[in-house]
Amino acid sequence: MRFDLITLFPELFGPFLESGVTRRAFESRQVDVRLWNPRDFAEGAYRRVDDRPFGGGPGMVMLAEPLARCVGAIRAERADTAPLLLFSPLGERLAHARVEQEARGPGAILLCGRYEGIDQRFIDTFVDAQISLGDFVLSGGEVAAMALLDAVARLQPGVLNDAGSHQEDSFNPALDGLLDCPHYTRPENWQGQGVPAPLLSGHHAQIERWRREQRLAITARLRPELIEAARAAGRLTRQDEQFLGQL
Structure with missing residues (x-):
């Protein structure tokens, strides 16, 4: 282009x-x-x-x-x-x-x-x-x-080090248009602050659910209109709605 x-x-x-x-x-x-x-x-x-x-x-x-x-x-x-x-x-x-x-x-x-x-x-x-x-x-x-x-x-093939990186971005349809979740790296403890336990569990389903819930919580707090857009498009699951109801 x-x-x-x-x-x-x-x-x-x-x-x-x-x-x-x-x-x-x-x-x-x-x-x-x-x-x-x-x-x-x-x-x-x-x-x-x-x-x-x-x-x-x-x-x-x-x-x-x-x-x-x-x-x-x-x-x-x-x-x-x-x-x-x-x-x-x-x-x-x-x-x-x-x-x-x-x-x-x-x-x-x-x-x-x-x-x-x-x-x-x-x-x-x-x-x-x-x-x-x-x-x-x-x-x-x-x-x-x-x-x-x-x-x-950054959306062009081969530009990012990981071809799937942009799929995890905020607003991406792959994440149903939600904001991204928090990210952590080494060390495991920094100035008395740890890393959320699910990220250390090695349990992929548990990690993905934690990330999904974080995206939902952050989006609901900062950009509630994006939650409504995802809901209107039928992108939220029953589990998502149950989590949102508990916030």
Whole structure:
């Protein structure tokens, strides 16, 4: 799959693409990332990509024309109809389902906005969907783009050390969309705190039941709407419901 990133700060992505376990996906081009700077498509000696907003107000607005030319160049090189995604507080909140959708697809064009915003006429003409990380505002879309790329990359075959690692993640359908359980490692006793007995029992069924109950308890406490979603989808067993009733 291929992701074309439109960003005024392509230098931000170097360390990200070369670090951590997900670098395997980028180095192998399983997730092919290409960087495009809209300044390269701006006119004039100063290569302006922004201007003052009509109607007045603080900040600057990204110009439509350099972005349109940049998208045109990307489309010509890609020769496909991959969607153009804009990272924006107005967008749908990024969730695991969207990550899985992107991880199975051909990729996308990712637009990292800056300044006060982007000329709405460009958005109306070119943007297929808007994505948000949450109810807060960043100085640009680069951090959000890295979050999406990281989430997509770790789902690619061979990227994680254990192929089944992501199946144990929070929100994964393999765990019925629940949050993950607590994890422990050596030493067995740390600062007077031990490890839950089921994890030391060697009894696989007992361990799995403990983990299931922990996921249910944590999800019920922190994200009760996920419990309701799992219940509505018929993913909770009678044993699950009995445990929840005891909380």
